[in-house]
Amino acid sequence: MKMPSFFSSLKVIFCTLLFFQFSVHADHHAKSSASLFQKGDRVAFVGGGLIERARLNGYLETTLTMVAGAQGSGLKFRNLGWSGDTVYNDARSSFGKPQEGRDRLGRIIAEWKPNVVFLNYGAEVALSEGLPWTDESAVKKQSAGKWEESMKVFLEGYQKLVDALRKNAGDNLREIVVVVPPPLENLGDPLPNHKSTNIRMGKVRDALAGFAKKNEAHFVDLFAQMGGDKFEGKITTNPLTNDGLHFTDSGYQKLARHFSHGLGYPVEDLEFSDSLSQNLRKSIIEKNRLFFHRWRPANETYLFLFRKHEQGNNAKEIPQFDPIIEKQEAVIEDLRNQLFKKEAIN
Structure with missing residues (x-):
């Protein structure tokens, strides 16, 4: 049986190391550029x-x-x-x-x-x-x-x-x-x-x-x-x-x-020029408006702080924003799906 020469063996080792190095680099690149x-x-x-x-x-x-x-x-x-x-x-x-x-x-x-x-x-x-x-x-x-x-x-x-x-x-x-x-x-x-x-x-x-x-x-x-x-x-x-x-x-x-x-x-x-993208952005703005009032109500002094004895009974209404926000997020998701469906067709 013919034994491989020293240089043939060295070539195999070099190619193996090169492949390993490339694989490690590719894996690192994939991780660094993977979707957040x-x-x-x-x-x-x-x-x-x-x-x-x-x-x-x-x-x-x-x-x-x-x-x-x-x-x-x-x-x-x-x-x-x-x-x-x-x-x-x-x-x-x-x-x-x-x-x-x-x-x-x-x-x-x-x-x-x-x-x-x-x-x-x-x-x-x-x-x-x-x-x-x-x-x-x-x-x-x-x-x-x-x-x-x-x-x-x-x-x-x-x-x-x-x-x-x-x-x-x-x-x-x-x-x-x-x-x-x-x-x-x-x-x-x-x-x-x-x-x-x-x-x-x-x-x-x-x-x-x-x-x-x-x-x-x-x-x-x-x-x-x-x-x-x-x-x-x-x-x-x-x-x-x-x-x-x-x-x-x-x-x-x-x-x-x-x-x-x-x-x-x-x-x-x-691009934001098409109607779908614009409607998506408008829906996001509305969701943000709703959430802002959910977590930063303008009258929180009366609802939660030192004047809550006057209107604190209305604090129960704040969590009622949650289902409204969820509904708006469903609208956002629907628009988003339409947008990607349109891109897939094009």
């Missing part, structure tokens, strides 16, 4: 004004609903954004300390049990150089200190927020996505040019990249994708915001595309 969403996922958006205002035009949620594909059926989203919020959840407090805001967020997360959570924080630090950006008594003074000290406070608060989310969501929570805020725009005098703010935002981004890796979270760099690293302070010719900070509806449409692209979804063929 799974059938029936509950998804929560948590952050400040950028997130809260997204519910009003629906572009972000509609885009994610569409790019999730036909296999991502039954997705349900909850916008838990709160304008002015920080990683210590200051803005969510009604009359008390930030702990009250953390408790509020903890309750809704424990109730909703999301599978995927998008987190968007960091602008509070970049916009507040030398000023306290949280009322959390233990760290308020440090938040107004030198940059390194303020960032330390921010990252410590962010870590506590992530830990609390995981605790309250329990085993349901599968994915956390850390989303870097987009760059601010210069719209000319009398508004600030935001050059120094964007430099600080870039530093926040760099810190969040390591933070996301540490927490085994996905990372979406809206700052880089939307031109933050190239910002030189020039006046923006085609603004996406009303004032350099707050996005217009068309601005949100573009932001949503960058958001989805950052998650690895293709957005080249994404």
Whole structure:
């Protein structure tokens, strides 16, 4: 029997190793680019004004609903954004300390049990150089200190927020996505040019990249994708915001595309011009309106707090939003199915 030569054996070993290396790389690529969403996922958006205002035009949620594909059926989203919020959840407090805001967020997360959570924080630090950006008594003074000290406070608060989310969501929570805020725009005098703010935002981004890796979270760099690293302070010719900070509806449409692209979804063929897509977006906006009144009723002082002795009997009506929201979500799912059926035919 003829024995294989040394070089023949070496060739076999080399090919085997090459195949193994390719297989490992392919598997890693598949995992990194695999769909973030799974059938029936509950998804929560948590952050400040950028997130809260997204519910009003629906572009972000509609885009994610569409790019999730036909296999991502039954997705349900909850916008838990709160304008002015920080990683210590200051803005969510009604009359008390930030702990009250953390408790509020903890309750809704424990109730909703999301599978995927998008987190968007960091602008509070970049916009507040030398000023306290949280009322959390233990760290308020440090938040107004030198940059390194303020960032330390921010990252410590962010870590506590992530830990609390995981605790309250329990085993349901599968994915956390850390989303870097987009760059601010210069719209000319009398508004600030935001050059120094964007430099600080870039530093926040760099810190969040390591933070996301540490927490085994996905990372979406809206700052880089939307031109933050190239910002030189020039006046923006085609603004996406009303004032350099707050996005217009068309601005949100573009932001949503960058958001989805950052998650690895293709957005080249994404359009909102047809009637089905428009009806889907309108239905999502209506669902968001209903849910907003469910979890943030305008008269909660009378319903749940220190004046509940006057109208607290009406608190029983708040859970009655739930079946209405479920009905609206059925409409959304039907429109979504029609949309993908139409694409499959075409």
